[in-house]
Amino acid sequence: MEKIRTVSQLRVAPMKEIRIYTNGCTYIVNTEEICSICNLGEGETLAHILLRCPLYRETRVAIAHYTQDHQEERAALKCLLTYDTKEKLKSIYHTLKTILKIRAFIMFE
Numbered sequence: 001m002e003k004i005r006t007v008s009q010l011r012v013a014p015m016k017e018i019r020i021y022t023n024g025c026t027y028i029v030n031t032e033e034i035c036s037i038c039n040l041g042e043g044e045t046l047a048h049i050l051l052r053c054p055l056y057r058e059t060r061v062a063i064a065h066y067t068q069d070h071q072e073e074r075a076a077l078k079c080l081l082t083y084d085t086k087e088k089l090k091s092i093y094h095t096l097k098t099i100l101k102i103r104a105f106i107m108f109e
């Protein structure tokens with residue numbers, strides 16, 4: 001239930017802000033701000049976090065097989081956010097949680 005609740009927040013997230021509440025913590029990502037933890041100079045969008053930001057490359061290994069067949073980024077993102085199996089939901093949940101933890105650690109240390 002916690003997993004479904006957490007990842008489903010991604011689907012309803014407005015474009016300007018990604019707000020994710022999980023395990024008693026609220027993570028807020030302003031998608032209009034440039035990602036401050038890498039040097040790509042890109043906005044911190046869901047696509048940047050889940051597909052491009054080099055800081056999370058290792059973390060994304062667990063979900064890479066879902067996106068590798070998609071040439072287009074939108075298709076890859078859409079595929080990631082379509083939870084058709086329990087396994088997929090689980091790996092996206094854990095990947096997202098790890099990414100948010102890394103992000104919080106880097107930004108607030």
Ligand SMILES: [Zn+2]
Nearest residue numbers: 035037038053
């Ligand atoms: Zn980045």
